[in-house]
């Protein structure tokens with residue numbers, strides 16, 4: 484078993500080695516392109532994406548490592564980021580809402596020997612600043628930040644019309660990974676004030692809140708917490724405080740034991756922004772049927788990622804990239820709606836921009852119309868498709884985001 488520091492150092496060297504040996508062709512060949520837009524702007528609802536890493540590349544570029552080694556940031560984007568979301572193309576495609584998930588890999592990975600990283604909340608505010616600067620500047624003509632439930636309701640429920648020249652994509656802040664709290668409850672209030680609508684309390688590793696499945700089994704910390712430990716006492720406090728402040732709890736990335744605990748202590752509807760069903764895709768992150776059913780029975784909502792590897796049982800990521808398609812997404816939607824006996828508790832959390840592999844038939848959010856066409860074939864009713872792609876999660880946020888500060 485190697486130490487964390489040794490692991491991080493050798494990973495860095497391996498990354499640098501890969502970088503120097505990769506051909507330019509390989510680097511540019513993997514980058515996502517956004518030039519295929521099917522205009523569907525006139526449709527009232529197109530897509531509300533509840534989990535999207537819209538600014539991850541910008542953030543990596545702005546971190547001390549990214550500033551010092553911009554080529555590494557370029558490499559990360561070109562080599563790993565095979566899906567794409569741009570404000571312009573999403574706007575032109577008529578996307579309704581994008582919930583930006585802020586995730587700082589450096590707080591979760593590099594700071595591991597210092598768990599939890601006390602600078603994590605400050606770094607998270609910087610990520611939020613970065614998004615806001617863009618939305619107040621170059622991207623203001625495409626998208627606007629929604630900071631309060633009142634603004635949200637005004638935007639969607641009072642004469643919502645995409646043909647209005649003032650129409651903009653509604654953007655929400657969310658956090659992926661409770662490590663953003665830096666081990667303290669206090670930052671939650673400021674997150675709520677800044678407009679954070681939901682927090683995924685777990686992520687790749689146990690950061691003292693809830694156990695997460697082994698994201699990287701070769702990593703020395705992966706087995707550091709026994710599965711019987713679900714939600715920690717601090718995790719319970721986090722949920723209580725989030726509920727008090729009106730921030731929605733996202734249970735994605737929780738182990739089944741953590742889920743059992745969360746279901747015991749939570750009193751408000753839960754969201755799972757980007758999960759798969761274990762019956763269809765047997766991965767550590769996938770949820771058992773009974774957990775999906777319980778979340779729905781309590782008025783929660785299930786987001787399906789546009790991520791075939793997670794949704795099905797491909798032998799490996801390479802196979803998933805070669806064969807995975809929107810049909811995996813449709814199959815999961817069919818299954819989850821069937822076992823939960825509801826067409827109103829399901830939505831899309833693409834995970835695009837989160838360094839996930841691409842689908843063979845969609846790599847940019849602006850291509851969402853292809854998913855619509857497949858869903859129309861499946862369900863045969865445009866209204867149901869509007870619900871699945873957008874309306875369900877808009878109503879869920881409208882009903883459950885409170886911001887009590």
Ligand SMILES: [Zn+2]
Pocket residue numbers: 659735736757
């Ligand atoms: Zn995730």
